Amino acid sequence: MESSAHQFxxxxxxxxxxxxxxxxxxxxxxxxxxxxKLITISDSKERYxxxxxxxxxxxxxxxxxxxxxxxxxxxxxxxxxxxxxDSQKLYVSIFFLAGSFVIAYSLLSGLIRVLYPRMLxxxxxxxxxxPRKSSAGNLMRKLSEEEGSVHLESDQLHQHQSExxxxxxxxxxxxxxxxxxxxKYMPYEHAEKCGECGYYTMRIASEEIEKQPTQxxxxxxxxxxxxxxCKHREAKEVVIAALSSNVAG
Numbered sequence: 001m002e003s004s005a006h007q008f009x010x011x012x013x014x015x016x017x018x019x020x021x022x023x024x025x026x027x028x029x030x031x032x033x034x035x036x037k038l039i040t041i042s043d044s045k046e047r048y049x050x051x052x053x054x055x056x057x058x059x060x061x062x063x064x065x066x067x068x069x070x071x072x073x074x075x076x077x078x079x080x081x082x083x084x085x086d087s088q089k090l091y092v093s094i095f096f097l098a099g100s101f102v103i104a105y106s107l108l109s110g111l112i113r114v115l116y117p118r119m120l121x122x123x124x125x126x127x128x129x130x131p132r133k134s135s136a137g138n139l140m141r142k143l144s145e146e147e148g149s150v151h152l153e154s155d156q157l158h159q160h161q162s163e164x165x166x167x168x169x170x171x172x173x174x175x176x177x178x179x180x181x182x183x184k185y186m187p188y189e190h191a192e193k194c195g196e197c198g199y200y201t202m203r204i205a206s207e208e209i210e211k212q213p214t215q216x217x218x219x220x221x222x223x224x225x226x227x228x229x230c231k232h233r234e235a236k237e238v239v240i241a242a243l244s245s246n247v248a249g
Contacts, residue, residue: 020073031062045181052124059112148171168184171183
């Protein structure tokens with residue numbers, strides 16, 4: 001009976017190690033798939049949107065797979081060393097497996113939530129500001145906000161100057177051929193650095209207009225921010241351009 005229980009535990013530990021290798025492999029494959037997919041996207045704006053929409057998801061799947069793999073591997077290594085009867089080791093092994101995963105998940109998930117957004121924002125800024133090339137192969141120049149507004153359509157200009165959830169437009173110009181590219185971005189969706197804890201976990205929770213703009217006077221928009229890590233709250237005032245400045249001359 002004892003020999004049978006011992007053999008079962010050895011088989012169990014063997015499968016735990018195999019399972020950990022499989023999960024480590026899955027984690028690596030997820031990251032490789034994401035990076036290969038990213039390489040195949042030639043357009044910088046499409047690459048930006050892909051990273052913005054999918055990178056966190058793929059990264060989190062890879063982390064979860066790796067965490068489970070670590071828990072399996074650790075259980076297979078530690079439980080044979082415990083001074084427990086073989087008939088009880090299976091239950092101890094399952095308990096250790098569940099406990100180690102919960103502890104690792106609790107520690108790493110918090111760390112990822114506060115550190116990874118900063119890395120992601122840095123990568124997005126790099127993609128957004130990477131020089132574009134025109135269809136003629138010429139390097140394009142990113143226009144300033146004042147220069148770019150001349151090239152926006154009326155509805156784009158209205159979205160850019162909207163009081164709530166304004167939209168940003170980047171205008172790239174090939175000065176040799178006159179070709180232009182207009183790219184749309186949603187800045188309010190991105191995290192900012194929290195003034196309290198220093199992590200990039202501050203996002204807009206709500207917005208309200210304090211003062212409506214008129215034809216001659218600018219207005220004020222109050223943006224309420226909330227940190228998802230330390231729960232710090234703060235408000236920022238944003239000036240809304242006078243209505244007369246929203247009319248294209």
